Amino acid sequence: xxxxxxxxxxxxxxxxxxxxxxxxxxxxxxxxxxxxxxxxxxxxxxxxxxxxxxxxxxxxxxxxxxxxxxxxxxxxxx
Amino acid sequence: xxxxxxxxxxxxxxxxxxxxxxxxxxxxxxxxxxxxxxxxxxxxxxxxxxxxxxxxxxxxxxxxxxxxxxxxxxxxxxxxxxxxxxxxxxxxxxxxxxxxxxxxxxxxxxxxxxxxxxxx
Numbered sequence: 001x002x003x004x005x006x007x008x009x010x011x012x013x014x015x016x017x018x019x020x021x022x023x024x025x026x027x028x029x030x031x032x033x034x035x036x037x038x039x040x041x042x043x044x045x046x047x048x049x050x051x052x053x054x055x056x057x058x059x060x061x062x063x064x065x066x067x068x069x070x071x072x073x074x075x076x077x078x
Numbered sequence: 079x080x081x082x083x084x085x086x087x088x089x090x091x092x093x094x095x096x097x098x099x100x101x102x103x104x105x106x107x108x109x110x111x112x113x114x115x116x117x118x119x120x121x122x123x124x125x126x127x128x129x130x131x132x133x134x135x136x137x138x139x140x141x142x143x144x145x146x147x148x149x150x151x152x153x154x155x156x157x158x159x160x161x162x163x164x165x166x167x168x169x170x171x172x173x174x175x176x177x178x179x180x181x182x183x184x185x186x187x188x189x190x191x192x193x194x195x196x197x198x
Contacts, residue, residue, distance in 0.1 A: 053146070
């Protein structure tokens, strides 16, 4: 059930289709992702990252979550 | 019986700075919790630590409370501030200093500057 960085990117893209998404991590459980999306403009970081977590649809959730660790960076385009 | 939500609400309102973490501030049990606790300790911030590993209801409850899926979680004056990545960014940008100043939380500005120098 290990997840690939590309799966994670696809999942985020379903919710944020126009975002610039860079996902790294190849062990299936630890990832880092940078997500840049116009919809983030005017949101604080908590709101931005909540939107990304929402896109992951429960894959972060505790012992049953597939993703153990996700280092997340979010921003609006410059 | 007090439910988890009420308990969390009381804790974050009774303490200016609260960190929900895995382990304790003296003995963190996760790298992400350790990083945030380490920053607060280094900056000399007086904060309450809650070990979510000691209470499953709180562990789930704090995620529901903030609508945030991960631990650690930092609260200042009852408001959820963020998790490890956000606190790291805010430390390096100086936004955490601003938040503490605005909230009347005492901290060591020189120590905060040292963290920034070391990560410049």
